[in-house]
Amino acid sequence: MLETIILGTGGTIPLKNRWLASCLLRCSGSDVLIDCGEGTQIAIKSAGYSMSSIDILCLTHCHADHISGLPGLLLTMGNESRTKPLTVVGPRGIKAAINGLLAIAPIVFELDIHEISPEDLETWQTPFTAGKMQIFPFPVDHDFPCAGFRVEVPRGGKFNPAKARENNVPQALWSKLQKNQQVESDGVIYTQDMVLDAPRKGIKVVYATDSRPVPRIAEEARQADLLICEGMYGDPGKLARVIESHHMLFSEAATLAQTAQVKRMLLTHYSPGLDHPEEYIQYAQEIFPNSFCAVDGMKEVLAFEED
């Protein structure tokens, strides 16, 4: 099970009733935070969560509305007696930005910063792991080096006693092999695939803001359970504006969702001038019916599909 909490849905500036876009992903005691603009620490508390349990902070990019809450977040983690390192993952520029912000945020715990170059981001394959979550950054198309994040919770195959017998796995080892990659007994090595069916479909969430609607987003989101996507404006008349500022219309996000055949798409990262995003949802739903406007504090619980 993966919980996805939309902490904020705003772009550019935080508003009285709309925190800057960020998202908390929770799975089996591990937490991943994506982006941390001004006020994100308040949004986390308002949603009923704690900062101290965050294992990985993913930063889409270094524009202030995505990172300006970092000093406050780090200091509050410190006030909560955090000692374990915090992994930070993001595109080119995050190290300089974080070093700048640390001028006002003296902390005692370590930051394990993974700044991924544009070239490496194109082909990044090794997941960052937080418990059962695997996080894969990928490039999106903004006016600044910017990453999207694909978060997967893989699911192993079902136990298959017939297969275990075919592979001559002693029954005493069946239980142990379901929990371990391999087990040795009497000098013979037995591997998990000898007792399990092929891996089942896991859970997949893709988060992509601050981008034009490039094909890569749809590729990463292929058959995802949830796509959380940039939607700066709903009004089709704002196309020139989103092209110029490297953002997206609701309809463009919906086309990505439709192409990727995701189960559900949530729009976020609204312009501060967009008071009522839901008034424009038709422009997304007529392309991809399972499009919805995210609101601050919205929580989605994603479960594995039935066997």
Place this chain on the structure above:
Amino acid sequence: MLETIILGTGGTIPLKNRWLASCLLRCSGSDVLIDCGEGTQIAIKSAGYSMSSIDILCLTHCHADHISGLPGLLLTMGNESRTKPLTVVGPRGIKAAINGLLAIAPIVFELDIHEISPEDLETWQTPFTAGKMQIFPFPVDHDFPCAGFRVEVPRGGKFNPAKARENNVPQALWSKLQKNQQVESDGVIYTQDMVLDAPRKGIKVVYATDSRPVPRIAEEARQADLLICEGMYGDPGKLARVIESHHMLFSEAATLAQTAQVKRMLLTHYSPGLDHPEEYIQYAQEIFPNSFCAVDGMKEVLAFEED
């Protein structure tokens, strides 16, 4: 007339219902902001004001809860097409902190930063001026270089026709001399003091947070109209804690107000653990009856005294 708007009353971390301590001072079209923690730009908007009109930003010190909102403030000023320079005044450390924060806040307008050394802060006499407001920084006692601010709106003397006649000022110059320091006519220089009585009592506000209750605060606040003062805790049992962290109890702030004979004192900069400051106001009021707990958004309008 001077408007004082308490934008936030929180110390350490911003809370859902309490912004970090900051204060907006407004007088005849000029605005001064004191401190800018995470979320201050939202507090300004929530209170119904704009960022673009701020002339001077006073920073008490560089702890994150007093400065972490700066990148967002500057970027929003930029989005509002600001081109005029912003004067920033504060104690040692503000330049390094601001330079760090500028890593995520590219702006086109100039910052005119006045970083005042501890030695200079002790004896600072030259006011920073924003329209009719004169701002005098002074040292307080924190665990980090930290300033308080005395803000004055001076008021000239009343026009005195008898004095003008005594000084042989031609009647044709009377009106002009009330608006100008000096006027020349037929080779003779006439000065304002020839037609005006002695200056009258102006308006004085003192802002002092993040300090132990040092005598200097009372000296600066001598007969002030308003003292806005640090009050981390109300409970007298927290004395050791405020001594250790260089803050104040309500009772200590009240003693300063009583010593300074101010008209009114507002407590602010509460601990995040202090849910209901007003429950402890008795500890201040039994020392100085005109003590009150500030709340976010509180506005005080200070007028000149009657002639």
